Amino acid sequence: VRHGMLLAVAFSVLIIVGGVIFLPPFLQGMGLAPEVYHIALWYMAGLGIGVLPFFLITPLRSLVDTLGYTKLSMKIYLLALPVNAFLNYVLIFGKLGLPRLGGIGAGVATGITFWLLLVMFAVVVTKLQPFKQYDVLGFVRPVKHLVAEYLRIGVPMGVAIFMETSIFGVVALFIAKFGTEVIAAHQAALNFSSLIYMFPMSFSLALTIVVGVEYGAKNYQGARDYTALGLEMSLFIAMVYMALELVAREYIALIYTTNPHVIELVKVFIIYAIMWQGGDAVAAPIQGILRGYKDVNATFWCSMLAYWAICLPVGLLLDYKFNNGAFAYWQSLDIGVICSAVVLSLRLVLLQRRIKKDEE
Incomplete structure (x- = not known):
């Protein structure tokens, strides 16, 4: 954890310096109106206030996880939500005697909220057990x-993850040429599907923890049991919400x-999204x-193959x-995620066979 925080500081410095050097010319190259350029630049500067705490968090x-x-x-982040909303209100509209910052205020509010989150996590790891004992x-x-x-x-x-x-x-860039109605439909279907993605993503995050703990403790059977249970639960829940989406398109x-x-x-995009969600429930x-x-490295190469070499x-x-x-692009997303699911499944089978062979 300490080395993670050292790297967090190092990457924060790189991000901030890079923003100072490259952000102004990048925004200028977008041909923005002067007023929009001013808001965009200082909105990002406001977000920059929170870069260091975001990385340290x-x-x-x-x-903790x-x-x-x-x-x-979860409770810490939920507690930060109303604070962030209050700061947005105060800084955007200039309340409590503060200047009216408009869109810039939203960036500043987010930056300040990250500092609040950092303080809360610092208090948790220094004051509460079992975290206190590690002196991180x-x-x-x-x-x-x-x-x-x-x-x-x-x-x-x-x-x-980036790929x-x-x-x-x-x-979205390639779909833009088909007109505003197609763009609107694409964004609507994608937005709803992104919300649904929270289910498989939650299984992914939980399985990283429980499998990692069991594997690190050399309880290889426990790791396999969690693997099977997690995949079964993910697929079952996926079948439920996929059926509901199909009916309620x-x-x-x-x-x-x-x-x-x-x-x-x-309604058509949702059908393609359902197929994509089925692949994601495995991948x-x-x-x-x-x-x-x-x-x-397996997840890295699989993402490159599925989404950039195939999709x-x-x-x-x-x-x-x-x-x-x-x-065409939704069809290719379906093909990409199915390829990802197949390749990752094969990799998992081979990895678990190798570990089982080493046990024997």
């Missing part, structure tokens, strides 16, 4: 092999729009399991060669 929260106190982390905020002299292991595990995980999430931004669309054409498009938990085994080229092919329109 991560290892502290991970300690890994020791099984995920509910405590004490001084540490950097140890080269610990830093190397941290980066060896952390960097592939981060890049894999998986960034593909949706790229897809029109009602889901009505949450976002009353435009009849957009509603019909959302996301297995990613968490493999991370629990410290097999992070994007297939989407372009279905669009420009077969004229499938905007649906």
Whole structure:
């Protein structure tokens, strides 16, 4: 945890320096109106206030979660929500004698909220058991092999998550050419599907912890039991919400729009989203399991293969060669996530067979 906080400070400095150097010319290159440029620049500067605490929070929260106190982390973040809302109100509209900052105030409010979160986590790990006994905020002299292991595990995980999430931004760029109604339908379906993704993501995070604990304790059978249980629960819950979505497609669309054409498009996109969610119900938990085994390179290469070597080229092919329109990119997302689920499943089977063989 101490080495994680050292790396957090180092990366924070890099992010802040990079923002100071590159953000102004980047925003200028976007051709923004002067007023919009001013708000965007200082909004990001306001967020910059929270870069250091945001990075420092991560290892502290991970300690709390890994020791099984995920509910405590949840309570801390829930407590921060009304504070953040209050700060937004005060700073955006200039209440309590403070200047009216408009959009810039939203960035400042978020930055301040991260400092509040850091203070709360610092109090938890220094005052409460079982965290207090570890003295994680004490001084540490950097140890080269610990830093190397941290980066060896952390960097592939981060890049894999980036490759998986960034593909949706790229897809949005290609869908933009089909007009505002298609864009609206795409965003509505994607937004709702992102909410549903919280289910498999939660299994992924939990499985990383429980599998990692059992594997680290050399209780390999316990790790396999958690693996099977997590996948079974994820698939069962997925079948339930996929069936509900299929039946309630029109009602889901009505949450976002009353435009009849957009509603019909959302209903079709939701069908593709359901297939994508089925693949994610397998792929996301297995990613968490493999991370629990410290097999992070597998998730990295799988994300690169599924989303950038398969998904994007297939989407372009279905669009420009077969004229499938905007649906081409949702079809390619389905193909990508199914490929991811298959490859990750094979990797998990091979890994567990190897571990079982080593046991014998």
